[in-house]
Amino acid sequence: MSLTSVFKKFPKTFWVANTIELFERWAWYGFFMLFANYLTGSSDAGGLEFTQAQKGMLMGIGTGILYFLPVITGSIADRYGYKKVLFIAFIIYASAFILLPMFDTFTGVFIMYLYLAVGAALFKPVISATIAKTTTDDTASIGFGIFYMMVNIGAFFGPMVTLLFKNSSYDLVFYISAGIVSINFILLLFYKEPDRKPNNDSLGTSISNVFKNIGLVVVDFKFMIFLLIIAGFWTMYNQLFFTLPVFIAQWVDTSIVYDFFNHYLPFFSENYSTHNGQMEAEFITNFDALFIIIFQIIVSTLVMKWKPLRTMMTGFLVCAIGMSLTLFTQNVLFTFAAIYIFAIGEMAGSPKITEYIGRIAPADKKALYMGYSFIPVFLGNVFAGFISGNVYQNMSDKTLFVKQEVAKRGLEISENLSQNEYFNKAAESMNMNPMELTNYLWTSYNPSKIWYIILAIGLFSVVALYFYDRLLLNKKA
Template sequence: MSKFVESVKSYPGTFWTANTMELFERWAWYGLFSVMAVYLTGSTDEGALGFSHEEKGFVMGGITFILYLLPLVSGPLSDKFGYKKTLIVSYLIMGASYLALGQFATVNSFFVGFLFVAFGAALFKPVISATVARTTSEETRSIGFGLFYMTVNIGGFIGPLVASKLREISWDYVFYMSAAAMVVNLLLIVFFYKEPEREKNNEPLLNSIGKAFYNIVLALKDLKLLFLLIIITGFWTMFNQIFYTLPNFIEQWVNTSELYNFLKENAAPLATIFGTEDGTVNPETMGSVNFGSIVIFQLLVSTFVMRFKPLYAMMGGILVCALGVGIAFYTSNPFFVLLGILIFSFGEMGSSPKFTEYIGSMAPPEKTALYMGTSYLPNAVGNLITGWLSGSYYQENSDKIELLKKEMSSKNITMPEINDDFSSNEYFNLAAEKLQMTNEQLTQYLWNTYDPAKIWLTFAAIGVATVILLFGYDILMKKLGLVKAETKKETAEVA
């Protein structure tokens, strides 16, 4: 404890400014991203855009794919022009883009607007991480990044909760919230951020960017690294379903009024905080359990998994994630969905940090930073695949409106096309009327007839397959003698 207190006291003001800016940036990002799946696909008569799930997958998957590749370019930019200038430009781009996004109502315009948010975020990411690194010493860096990781999740917890309340007033307020967070960060950097000491990069910018791409290609020639990154793509594909697909699944199939009533009867203040005026709980509010549990339990989980080798901890954590994802999508019961999210969160706490640790441990000492830079690649590709699964795959197998269209067609009942003048909500209401059912009865009928929860098998199977491949990877690397010497020594000592 004394070491922790001493470390905290030793951090300069810029360290705390960087962490505060990270909190507001994550607040802005997750506040919007947590509701984006619902906003993009929601009914137009409720102020949403009414996109298809395929279009949603294209926007969310495509942009986040680009986002995780852009730091390869933005890193050299910040080294060239300085951290403070880069952050100011980043906040201006993100603030303006968040504000503009609320005015875009077509797939292409929203994609372009969101692309600018991604570019601003890509400028931000490497600079904030580098600031934390440069304002901590070798002795205080571990605790410093632990605090940094905590601020990430605090921002991820607060953002969706605030967005949930604001969208009940108007969707526009969600975009105002994210833009306002960037204004706060602009004030913080102007008045409180001091450029940390660093080596100036006088190399031509194009040379720096070209060298960054060349170094990544050079790193990927290491087959140990390349195979690991390919396998871990499966983890991120499964992981992202919680943010891309689960919000739509909850919105369409889960009767969250049961959860609201439980809170109202047993913990009334929580019903007020987390519930809506309609007596339900929004999907993003349920999803915030992921961030909140990480803030509370990450230290305990990290302490527990310290006894395991990183690769084994990763495999265990991914299996737990797969279990959580399976439970979350298996039923329309809101309590099981929450349980699934909570289980998933514990798996994330055990696996995600260990992946970063394992990448660092396999890297040659002179290439540690280079190898760590490649850790963004599986996340990028995983987001792209998630976009398809959350889009075309979900729409075909689990989208309530799509399944209803199949049902009405099978009964030869003519229905108007959904368009700007006839929303998806109106389509559902009319179908229920023609089938002489209430909306609740029709939802249950579609659930029983088409089993939209069957997608849990696919999502969980991706996680299980990832673990099997990691297990095979471990055996193969040992047989080929590609494990590090110290790993062999540890194995011999255990034996």
């Protein structure tokens, strides 16, 4: 069967849903890739100067709830209709993006982020179900391949657009995301409700059934162990958004990338730099999505015939090595190489998780088990928030280290200064320039040691997955 003939089998709603997904991911990643540095960055650069622990709590719990709620919001969609729920989701999305920059206290931002998470939780199960219902056994593989390609295209272009306006005002980042997601109101006019089994139960009954089903899954000890192991992978994976942008902004010297673009492609150095000879941290991190767009088909083809467990273990191991190495050095070229390694592992291992769940689920409960594969993503976000929050703050936070150094030397510097002003004043008081002080803190406090933690989490997932299959399942897969 040719690719063209497969494409012709997709109904119009399939393409509408994929386009909606593209703009939703564009809007989401347009702000989310920048969110960690927005929360913790210097106030004179538009940041809120939250602590790393506050950032970790907010992003970890908020994003975790986003992935927990779809089991409930999916029932709401089945009860009231996909199109209505999508409309409500986009209203919440757009209003949350507009309201978020109006709050600058931890409580205010946390509440607004939870509000945004509700919109995302309403959206996720509906759009995934639409893709599933508009594909067949013959077209599902290519159909979901197209869907995930749309995810990564949106993930790449979102930050590339919002970063153009970050230096003017962080508020514009959120307003642009509101504008992008609002395009979906127009696309919704062309969205046709796919065939679905009517749910005439009351909303209360539907939600009650959800929690009864959770109980059925929880009592399956082997399955819960598997989900906890996979949570380790997601804990490591989420450092791409929670920790890496902050680490690059605080520690990595990106001047060589700036000089390259300034010489050969000045558009990038003019629009994606911090205007002090350094590139934006999120510009560097965003190469993960670019690598996936370029190499996903190649990697998927290479591992297509591998058994899911072998692929997951290999992918998780490569991911663990790549992500830990991104936090290893101040050399940005090394960081690029590490992000590439991470992306290869992500492309190999992540898609196989769903396939493996389908393989180990009881024959009469496959749909139920697939529906609750959200649990490791939920847990992974919560755990990742702790690692990028309290752990990063104590092991790698430059803001904390410079204050410790100031106190150690008995220097008097006002706490009312912004982070950047405080750092520059500290450098001046120690007869250094900011880069020299950064290098001194790097040598003295060894912030890269957090890479041991990330690698250990990844290796634990790989080893635990191996013994899970050999000892609990007692079979090779």
